[in-house]
Amino acid sequence: MLRKLGHREAVQLQNSFNQTPNQVPKATKKVVFVQPDSSDSTWTNGEVKPKTSGLPIRAIPRSPESGFDGGDDGDIYHEERVQSTGWIQKRYANGHQVSIFYLRKAEQTEVLTFPSCFTNGHSWECVFGLICAFSFSFLLLEESFQLYVFRRRYFKRFDTWLRMVIFILVIVGFFFQRNLAVLRFLAAIGVPCAWIHLVFLSGFHGATISIMFIHIMHKRFLGGILLTLTVATGCAAGFLIIAHNTASGVVDSRTLVKILFRPLLMILGEYEFIDTYETFEDDLPTLIYSTVLLLCIAIVGSLVLVNLLLALILSDIMDLYNICHSKNLFRQARQVVFYEKLAKTFGVKMVVPDRVRICAHKSCRLKVFIQCCS
Incomplete structure (x- = not known):
């Protein structure tokens, strides 16, 4: 009461x-x-x-x-x-x-932002956020100095563009901390890009076979993507023609997107033969056409998908090894130049002299060899 x-x-x-x-x-x-x-x-x-x-x-x-x-x-x-x-x-x-x-x-869930760490007390989330902020600032400073040192050469590597995308997403996400919808979208793109960049880092600093694989990916990455999209688009047009006058009705925008993405998934092995057979079981010409189209996707798509690995096997291993060895030396020299410039900027003494004279005569090389042995 x-x-x-x-x-x-x-x-x-x-x-x-x-x-x-x-x-x-x-x-x-x-x-x-x-x-x-x-x-x-x-x-x-x-x-x-x-x-x-x-x-x-x-x-x-x-x-x-x-x-x-x-x-x-x-x-x-x-x-x-x-x-x-x-x-x-x-x-x-x-x-x-x-x-x-x-x-x-109402009990509202407080959105923890970077400025709120200085006003609403401290917690382990704030400590983790500050560590990430300082780490990101250090990486951004290092990346800016690389851009200053290498100039146009900085943009000639694929992993450089990948890092630029990650940095841009982090900076944009800093201004949209309170907008969870935008922040979720940015994180959904940035996190996979960061893991993909980790694959490239493991290839650069790993064994020789990893360096060879990364070199092939750099050389034929865009070509493989274009071939895959070409095969998928052509097969999608065929499925679109089949689905035009079927009992499923008019092809709307959702069905069109599904048809365009369907061949891409089929290239990975999901051929959906049983579903296609049950759909066109009563229509023999359409069933034959669909089966042939699925067969083309299975053969051509698989060849395109493993093109990079096949290129590694079918290429001249010694020639590829020499190229990767040169790439590795160039990458090491690039790092030496970068850190030498960085040391010179902060007033640290140069470890490697600016000029090194090397004589190509056999007698000079013999004198150097005798001095080293003695």
């Missing part, structure tokens, strides 16, 4: 309505507040009518009959979050009359 409020308690709760929604304290237990214009007699006992100030009315509604466990049969109990104030709005419909109540402030 609803109880009558005392004068002191009623005055305290009455004054709370003159405050802003963010300053209103949490609702008191077993106290009922209703809107002043409510005519539902169920909520009249113990009612305190606040001033009509437009502020949300906080309440914990309790039904005299059932303690408000959702209302009687046929009643509608609706709850939603008020976006402007962050309060929870509860609607209790009894027949044709609707009473709207506002409960205590």
Whole structure:
């Protein structure tokens, strides 16, 4: 049952309505507040009518009959979050009359941003965020110095463009920390790019076979993608022609996107022969055409997909080894030049002299050999 409020308690709760929604304290237990214009007699006992100030009315509604466990049969109990104030709005419909109540402030999940670490205290999330921020600043500074040292050569490597995409996504995500929808989209792109870049790093600093594989990927990466897309587009056009006048209906935009992506998945081995056979089982010409198209995808798509690995096997291994050895030496020299420039910028003594004289005469090389042996 609803109880009558005392004068002191009623005055305290009455004054709370003159405050802003963010300053209103949490609702008191077993106290009922209703809107002043409510005519539902169920909520009249113990009612305190606040001033009509437009502020949300906080309440914990309790039904005299059932303690408000959702209302009687046929009643509608609706709850939603008020976006402007962050309060929870509860609607209790009894027949044709609707009473709207506002409960205590909703438990909102605080979006942890980088500036909030300096204002709302410290936690392990803030410590991890600061470590990531300093690491990103160091990597960005190193990347900027590489751009200054190598100039146009900086843009001639595929992994460089991959790093640029990752850095741009991180910087854009810093400005959209409170927009979780945009941040989720940026993270969904940036995280796979970072893992792909890790594959390239493992190839650069790994064994010789890894360097050879990365070299082939650099050389034939775009060509392999174009061949794969060409095969997929051509087969998608064939499936689009088949699906044009079938019992499935008109080809809409969703069906068109599905048809375009279907050959790409089939190239990976998901040929869907059983589904295609059951779909066109009664139409023999269409079934034959679909089977031939699936056979083309299975053969041509598989050849295109393993083109890079086949190139590694069929190429001249010694020639490829010499190329990769030269690439490895060039990469090491590139790192030496970079760190020497970096050391010179900070005033550190050069480890390697600027000029090294090498004589090509056999006699000079023989003298150097005798001096080294002695």
